Amino acid sequence: MPTSYKVLPGPEHFLPPSAASMGIRLPDPGQAHIHGTIVTEEEAMEQAARQFLSAKVPTIFPGPLVLWAWNEKAAHKAKAVRHLYETIKESVTPSQQAMLIPMPDYRPKYPKINPEIEINPNHPNLTIWHNKIDACMFVGVHCHQANLSLKIIRGGTNCYTIAMCAQAGHEDAMLSIRDATADKILRLADWVKKLKGSVPPPA
Amino acid sequence: MAGQPSPIGQKNKKGQVYTDPWKMMNEAERTPSFFTGSEVIKEAIRRASCDVMIAYPITPQSEAAALIGELFAEGYIGDYFRGESEFAVMSQCAGAAFGGARVFTTTAGPGTMRAMENFPMWAGARLPIQMIVTCRGINSPLSIQPDTLEISYLMQTGMLVWHAETAQDFYDWILKGYMVSEEPDVHLPLALCCDGFFVTHTKDMVDLTPVDMCLPPYDPYRSPVPCMDMECPPVRMMRDPFVMKSNYISYATHASWQQEVWAAVERSRKHAIRWLDGLIDTENTDTDVLVVASGTAVSQSREAIAMLEDEGIQVGLVKVKTLRPWPGEEIREATKHAKHIIVPEFNVAGWLAREVKATIPNNERVHAGPHVCGGMTMPPEIIAAEVKTVLGIKAPSLAGRGG
Numbered sequence: 001m002p003t004s005y006k007v008l009p010g011p012e013h014f015l016p017p018s019a020a021s022m023g024i025r026l027p028d029p030g031q032a033h034i035h036g037t038i039v040t041e042e043e044a045m046e047q048a049a050r051q052f053l054s055a056k057v058p059t060i061f062p063g064p065l066v067l068w069a070w071n072e073k074a075a076h077k078a079k080a081v082r083h084l085y086e087t088i089k090e091s092v093t094p095s096q097q098a099m100l101i102p103m104p105d106y107r108p109k110y111p112k113i114n115p116e117i118e119i120n121p122n123h124p125n126l127t128i129w130h131n132k133i134d135a136c137m138f139v140g141v142h143c144h145q146a147n148l149s150l151k152i153i154r155g156g157t158n159c160y161t162i163a164m165c166a167q168a169g170h171e172d173a174m175l176s177i178r179d180a181t182a183d184k185i186l187r188l189a190d191w192v193k194k195l196k197g198s199v200p201p202p203a
Numbered sequence: 204m205a206g207q208p209s210p211i212g213q214k215n216k217k218g219q220v221y222t223d224p225w226k227m228m229n230e231a232e233r234t235p236s237f238f239t240g241s242e243v244i245k246e247a248i249r250r251a252s253c254d255v256m257i258a259y260p261i262t263p264q265s266e267a268a269a270l271i272g273e274l275f276a277e278g279y280i281g282d283y284f285r286g287e288s289e290f291a292v293m294s295q296c297a298g299a300a301f302g303g304a305r306v307f308t309t310t311a312g313p314g315t316m317r318a319m320e321n322f323p324m325w326a327g328a329r330l331p332i333q334m335i336v337t338c339r340g341i342n343s344p345l346s347i348q349p350d351t352l353e354i355s356y357l358m359q360t361g362m363l364v365w366h367a368e369t370a371q372d373f374y375d376w377i378l379k380g381y382m383v384s385e386e387p388d389v390h391l392p393l394a395l396c397c398d399g400f401f402v403t404h405t406k407d408m409v410d411l412t413p414v415d416m417c418l419p420p421y422d423p424y425r426s427p428v429p430c431m432d433m434e435c436p437p438v439r440m441m442r443d444p445f446v447m448k449s450n451y452i453s454y455a456t457h458a459s460w461q462q463e464v465w466a467a468v469e470r471s472r473k474h475a476i477r478w479l480d481g482l483i484d485t486e487n488t489d490t491d492v493l494v495v496a497s498g499t500a501v502s503q504s505r506e507a508i509a510m511l512e513d514e515g516i517q518v519g520l521v522k523v524k525t526l527r528p529w530p531g532e533e534i535r536e537a538t539k540h541a542k543h544i545i546v547p548e549f550n551v552a553g554w555l556a557r558e559v560k561a562t563i564p565n566n567e568r569v570h571a572g573p574h575v576c577g578g579m580t581m582p583p584e585i586i587a588a589e590v591k592t593v594l595g596i597k598a599p600s601l602a603g604r605g606g
Binding site: 015017018019020021025026064105106107108122123142143144145147148151152155167168169171172 | 329386387388390425426427428429432434435436452453455456458459460462463465466467469470473
């Protein structure tokens with residue numbers, strides 16, 4: 001179904017619609033999406049790298065699927081995420097602050113989480129607001145919880161969201177890559193390195 | 204977490220080979236067999252690599268439930284037992300699915316209604332349980348006869364809802380249903396409905412896939428929610444803020460959660476289109492009069508359309524295969540030339556006509572009916588009469604038959 005809806009940074013609405021309900025469809029294997037438009041994976045890699053390099057607080061949110069050494073693949077992926085973070089940190093200017101904030105689990109925590117040290121899928125906006133995060137990437141978060149977070153972030157913040165998904169991708173993110181592996185995360189780090197110095201830092 | 208190593212090509216304990224589902228359903232040789240709908244359910248489940256089936260007797264699904272007990276005795280199913288009631292069965296299905304099992308159950312009519320609280324819970328918990336619903340009357344006075352009113356309740360639960368016309372649909376869709384509902388971007392329960400007795404208790408020729416092939420087992424590591432995590436929703440329900448707290452964040456989280464369930468229904472669209480070869484089937488949609496129907500009403504409509512053709516009246520047909528996801532775009536396209544749209548249904552409420560009316564422009568074109576319910580058959584003559592009436596052709600009444 002053709003749609004004019006675009007998945008863009010918010011704040012969008014008191015209760016924004018899910019992107020799927022607005023006609024946004026997930027990419028097929030080998031594809032990715034930017035703002036709901038299907039693109040090649042390489043285009044998405046480049047755009048994600050540009051977002052990291054142009055953000056004031058580029059942040060990675062690793063979830064339980066990479067934070068815990070479930071198996072060899074998870075351990076490799078965790079190392080790749082760490083490498084991506086280090087690459088971003090080395091590639092941005094001193095006025096930018098790269099962050100790595102974990103989503104260690106999905107337990108609702110009340111009265112509230114400590115946004116200095118973690119992010120929670122039930123109120124991810126608290127961490128975004130507190131740290132003034134303007135570009136973030138989810139990786140290793142279960143798809144349902146990632147979608148909750150991505151939609152709430154789009155609803156209430158102006159943060160640019162990227163989803164590096166091990167399954168079918170996320171239409172509620174502004175940019176999503178699917179079937180994520182450690183190699184794909186390393187390729188994204190290569191893109192960050194390649195574009196270092198060529199993307200204007202934030203004003 | 205990464206998926207488990209592929210089991211394709213390996214054998215299960217019964218000697219069946221775990222087969223690529225697309226090859227099994229679309230390329231493997233089929234054997235024509237003469238079976239009742241209930242027997243067809245058994246044969247599909249024999250090939251479905253189910254871990255758990257939970258049963259409770261209620262007509263007209265009891266025979267299928269009992270036949271699957273035989274499968275358990277033969278060693279084709281991991282576990283099988285009878286629950287204390289339909290409510291208990293559906294709760295026990297949830298427990299098994301939370302634990303990472305491929306789960307199957309069957310119910311009907313008042314059983315569906317009794318268990319209703321569980322269905323939005325299944326969907327909210329993203330449990331890809333498959334439930335066969337052999338529809339029957341639900342209201343007092345008691346009727347065990349065919350009636351599809353219960354489907355209208357299921358359509359708002361967040362489950363996938365498909366409506367099979369024939370035993371062949373049933374066989375194929377049970378197996379394909381698991382493939383759609385277990386996709387990680389979908390991962391929702393499926394209510395696979397048919398009209399009780401008309402499909403379950405009549406014999407038909409059904410082309411079966413080879414008995415030595417079966418679906419690969421369910422891979423819980425592809426689930427979009429953690430498997431059996433007692434600390435987190437959806438497994439941990441009580442004492443959590445969605446239930447017990449009153450503040451904006453709790454409400455917003457719950458609202459987003461609900462939206463995500465319906466987003467998953469939307470995502471099932473592309474998988475269902477691939478596996479079912481479209482969400483609708485169409486015939487002759489360039490005619491002035493179209494019949495839009497689901498389930499057994501499709502078969503009766505075919506008969507009516509053939510009768511009308513003999514009289515020189517051309518009528519097209521839209522068979523609606525999936526109710527959730529709702530094929531709105533497809534129905535808009537298929538009905539764009541129609542001046543009159545007839546929607547025959549086996550229920551008193553006319554839920555399909557309401558859905559069609561809410562979907563298309565100029566919905567005064569929709570004629571809700573004919574309706575039968577409470578176990579009545581729908582003679583093709585009354586569909587033909589409805590067509591003639593909207594065309595201004597005098598049609599004989601069937602009301603005096605036998606008089």
